[in-house]
Every structure is written in structure tokens, then in C-alpha cells.
Amino acid sequence: MTPYFVIRNNDPAVDGFMVSSGTGFPDGVPLNQAGGFGNFENAFHVTYEGTRLSSLDVLGAVGDYNFTGLSVFNWTIDDGPVNAMGILFSDMTISAVPEPTGLLALLPAALLAVRRRRR
DSSP: OOOEEEEESSSSSEEEEEEESSSSSOOOEEEEEEETTEEEEEEEEEEEESOOOSSSOGGGGOEEEOSTTEEEEEEEEEETTEEEEEOOOOOEEEOOOOOHHHHHHHHHHHHHHHHHHHO
16 A cells, blocks of 8 residues: 555645545555554544645645644554554654755765865
8 A cells, every 4th residue: 555645734624634545534554564453554643723734735834843733643553443552743844855856956066065075
């Protein structure tokens, strides 16, 4: 199964994020470790009240997220119907990462910096 990072905007009347094996419901993502009821699953979702997000665009979601405005959170490793382990959500940062072509443009500057350090 493919894991998805899902943005929830006004879904319904709440915003949030989930990591799921689908895009409509916070289903867990199967892990490569067998439990008593099949493979363990990583289940993660957070829900914020109000209009925290303005769209489903991931670049519009860039920022820091913590307990402020948080109404629901769940992060567990599940073994079938059992929460085998709970993980405390404290914060999450979504940041923009440069495209690989942008990194190539920075390569000459990085090489110059390494060359100067060796002298």
C-alpha cells in the first residue's frame, strides 16, 4: 500500500493532516513488522478547529503546527484493533524543500566553499 500525506481543509468544518493508506479516512499505513493480527500499522492524524488552512495546497500549509487550536490527535502503532504503542504528538513542521534542479544551481558555490576551507 502507498502511504499518503493528506491535507484536510474544511473537512467538514475542521482542518488537519493525516498519514494514511487512502485519502478519505485516517487508515493506518502497514509496517514491515508482523504483529498478532497481521502487520503493525502506523496511524497518525491531527485535527485543528476553524480555518487553520486556506486550501489543499501543500505550499499553503508550510509552517509550524503544535497544540494551539488542536482538537484531536492520534499517533499510534496498531496491531489490528489494539493500540500496541502510543506516541505523543507535540509539534510538526512542514517546510519547502528546494527542487533538485535548484540544488544543482548551488553546487558551484558549495564547491568553492569546500575549496577555500582546504587552504
